[in-house]
Amino acid sequence: MLFPLSPSPAAPPRVVITGAGIVTALGLGWKLNAEGFRAGRRAFRPVSLFDVSRQRVKVAAEVDLPEILPPTRLNRRQLARLDRAGTMLVLAAQEAWQQAGWESAENLPLVLGTTAGGMLLGEAYYRQAVQQPLWHRQQATRAIHYQPQVQARMVLDAFGFSGPITIISNACASGSNAIGHAWDLVRCGQAERVVAGGYDALGELVFSGFDSLQALSPTVCRPFDAGRDGLALGEGAAVVTLETLESARRRGAAILGELIGYGTSIDVHHLTQPHPQGNTTLTVMKQACANAGVTPEKIDYLNAHGTGTLLNDSSEAHAISEWAGRRATTLPVSSTKASIGHLLGGAGAVEAVICLMALREQWLPPEIEFETPDPACKFPIVNKPQDARVNVVLSNSFGFGGVNATLILRRWA
Template identity: 45%
Template sequence: MPSLSPERLVITGWGCVSALGEDADSTWPRLIRGEHVRGPITCFPVEGCRVTEGAEAPLPPVNWLTPKQKRRLGRASRLALPAAREALEHAGLLTADSQCTLSELELSLSTTACSMERIEAFVRQIWVPPASHGNKTQSLRVATYQSQQQIKDLQTHLNFSGSSTILSNACAGGANAIGHASDLIRSGMADIVLTGGYDPLCELVFCGFDSLQSLAPDLCRPFDLHRNGLMLGEGAGFLVLESESHAARRGAPIRGILAGYGHSTDTFHLTQPASDGAPLERAMRAALARAGLSPRDVGYINAHGTGTPFNDRAEASAFNRVFGEDLSGLKLSSTKAAIGHTLGAAGSLEAIFCLQSLQTGQIPPQLHTTNPEPLVASLLAKPGDTLAKKAALSVNLGFGGSNAALLFTTP
């Protein structure tokens, strides 16, 4: 067995953009107050879709860029850049003029749609060229629709370079990206990683979920017996993850510990989880084992909780088997009812919510669930519930059977 770094993996900063706010500090209080966002989709046409609403995020102003630089950013970068900048600032890695203080910084990212709105615009213009179709516009679109564009934007506008990974593991990708960052540090391949996920709303993905009849026609009700679908959202979440010795060397504040990561693949079906949730159970038990913690140590679970019938049933079964022996002091909620399902960003945003929960002792309440699934009915967080234990767990499941679990503890 190879010898691995026995060091703790610490989180020294985070940042996010969500439908509830342009940064982590504005998102969290609204989440705790039980606010949610749902409105008409305005960033692309949805005429003809069964469902025409979702959770659009505000695009932060990115004022440190020139107007020309700003115009060149796709929607994915408009979400990712401010979130990454906030994480670096939170970790004490940003100069006054918004430049990263490290010249080399590894990236571990997640997305499902990349710059899809630019790809859509490109192919539409191929099919129906406008009267004044200029090659210049198209060449810019092609240059900026490639999947690594967000890496280039992050590195260029925050001034660093280094290895980068983009995972596209569907809805579990955000958690996988954080887990991959932890694997890189454990193996000694990196000391510090900027990790996170981003996904903008786009027409192809929205119409895809609409075609599957997976979108809720009204409110998203995770773990409700009458749940009828998910609400799509958009956003970005970034964390600075580093080895404890690296953080100590630079005197960085330790804001949380990534104690465990587990992942598994569910081969039951391309778009449905195994109904007993066994693969998710494996991922959760792996995260607990790596952390050396027992289920009794966990006080909050940020569930995947899409609000779709199959997902929530499988999750509830898995939670019941892992945590069923002692449910005292355990709370659970799915924040997708508030900010929507942000796909490749979901795991990263929800990891940040777990860390904020550990930091503040507050727990995001479960919204819109009035007739809960019996298996988790006693666990669903209510307004004002507080965290009574030292660990919080974030779990995600995705198309293709990707399952991931991240276990965080207080410093």
């Protein structure tokens, strides 16, 4: 019985990561993504998934999906119902599941973060209903497939375990908060093992929305650069398997890293704009460090939320500088969104796995195209691939509505 495990323990158990799967426009899986970042690749290209002829911006980081999925427990009918987002989610989950070496189990919690969820299915339904007005009357039951828990259920069915399922949808902090919530479940003794992650797929509605807000860069996404002019969208998924250190050692599992801290907060300054001085960003980083028992001097790399927009980057830069103090001038910082785009609800989970790569393989993810530092940046930006000694990393995720999340991961030697 994995859930619930026991009353909250007096001494919280250490939580380790034994499996990690990732899907981005750089490739499917850990190996291709690590190679892409180490080579300093960027994954943007003209959008081909939908018509962008009327849009101001016409590029994004699209994922090349396989025509046939690797074998799972999903039957032919379930595979036919998988949409683009669900496919990326299952691919990421499969890599994590295989790395962890877990067997099918009852009552294994699944916590996922997403923003769009089943929106692509809704878009397809709408188009077909408009083109064939009588068709949609016979398809009312398809509405149940637009819910994100249906995509999550596909993960359960694919690998033979049962929930409970928790879906966290609080904008671009969703993926990090999903992993953080899973960490809390294990630390509080509510579960011995948890599957967690985040995902989102490119869709016409979301792309058009950001484009109409003029939030997308018409040139190149370059977070924290003085000449930055907007974000770039991407898509993808990442899944991690979390378990107690005792459970991992009992199984003789290979440990990829340890999740040692998590913080979350709400910025009520504005619905879509962060506080100019990054007050709650500062709060969430301090909270995560307090949970982890580390100071800024112990952080070897900071994965910034770094969207490339004027207000977000300026706010985060102020917060990082205030939080880091003297350490700021030597703290390596970068935003992977310059390479793979902003994955919205999947961003935090994908970036957590990239941080795991940095810890495991001892390199820093570069921020390609960075040229001129914003005056608010008191810290160095990693702008080219480089090897480095990395033991502890901090990863930020912030979203519309003022939701903030910070994760802290430690190398497992």
